Amino acid sequence: MKNLKNIFIVLFMVLILMKTVSATEKENIPIELTVNYGQDLTNDNTVILGLNVDEEVKKNDLKVQFSIDNKNWKGYDSKKDIWKFGISSKYQHYYPKFNIGTVAGNRDIYVKVTDSKGRVGYGKTNIVYSPEKNNPRIDSINNLTKGSGRGTETDPYIVNDKNIRIKINTINAKKVSYSANGKEWSNWKRINGNTTNLNIVLGKINSKVFLKTKNEYGVESTSKRINYIIDKKSPKLDISTKYNSFIATNGVVKFDIATKDDKSKFVDFNIIINLNGNLVKKSGRVINYIKDKLTYKEITIKGLPKGVFNTKVEVIDSAGNKNIKYIKIKSLE
Incomplete structure (x- = not known):
């Protein structure tokens, strides 16, 4: 009798464990959330959200909500093409024009999905927001090495030393990098203020130097090219x-x-x-x-x-x- 009692106890514990596992499985819906088709950076504070839900889930029964603070949830009304707090969205692969706020930097986005059985799935993604007004650019470039010219293709800087020094004035930039071919770039150098000097070694008699900057959020400027001629021969x-x-x-x-x-x-x-x-x-x-x-x-x-x-x-x-x-x-x- 004692052994039989022990067997019943074990079976009872197994049943409880199975129910617990089953309940846990029911409470979670596997989902994947993306923003702007997988981009890491945006200049616009309205983004496109992508949502993928496990194939076994009945998508027609889902209620979907999104949040930027994990507290205040809102849904998308596809008929009116508007977002509202306190409502749920129907499931769709993409949700347009979701507002991530006006604060620049890393922006978190949360999603909550609920089905008709009460199961819930949570997801999270993020994107860096940097408004266009924060975009970095190179304002001016000055050659500090003895010589002449303007650095253009038709009027290159003419110097008598391969070791050159450049002064760069920048806007909204935190780091600068240079390249001899526009493909392979140096490590980023930090800019203190809006001005920095670079020491560069030219490789050929006719040399090109490409420069680019980036801001604190990782947005890179378009590159600028300056042209050099090394002339060591006396007239x-x-x-x-x-x-x-x-x-x-x-x-x-x-x-x-x-x-x-x-x-x-x-x-x-x-x-x-x-x-x-x-x-x-x-x-x-x-x-x-x-x-x-x-x-x-x-x-x-x-x-x-x-x-x-x-x-x-x-x-x-x-x-x-x-x-x-x-x-x-x-x-x-």
Whole structure:
């Protein structure tokens, strides 16, 4: 009798356990909730919700509600195309124009599904909301390396060093990244304030640098491209005169300088005459109209006293490369 009693007790416990498992299964409806077809980020605070329910569940009997705080629930009236608090939606695969609020950042969305038997299923998803007004962008780019140009395709920055430094002014940006090909990007560098400087090593003589930023929510800006030319070669310089030497008559001397540079559109010149300790300087610019050909410019210097004067002729290309030559000017009057 005692053994029989024990058997009944075991069977009773098994039945209770089976009912508990069955009740648990009935209380849960397997569901999956998505937002904007699986996107992680949105600029719009109205989104599309996607709902998938287990195939064995009778979908026509379901009551569906959504919430952004897991407390206040609302449903979608498909006939009127409106959302209302306190009502339930009918089941459908997608629910349009669900408002996630106006607060930027990570937004949680909850769903509650109930069938006619009282079983309930819960789901949750999230998306990052960043309004368009918060979108990051690059306001301006300045080359801090010695050289010239504007960084455009037709007017690239011309520098004489592969190690360059760039100043970037940004709007709504927290991080910046750069690339040499627009495909492989550097690690993100944090921006303090709206301005940051980048040290970049150029790889080729004709180089491109791509820049992009992102805001605190992960929204990335469109990339901007700047163009560089590395020029380490000094410009060519010839100095010539119609006479055998550089002679000044009546305090006036004339001679020609000829320059050539295959990468710069212009070459600056400085002529410095040492008048017994007093330096007289004449400066100007020679435009290189024809590539790979010397461009001549006539130089006229007036007011020279009588004597022989050491003169320095210096030309500087757009990258800062220099060529220097020295001549002696003999003034007869």
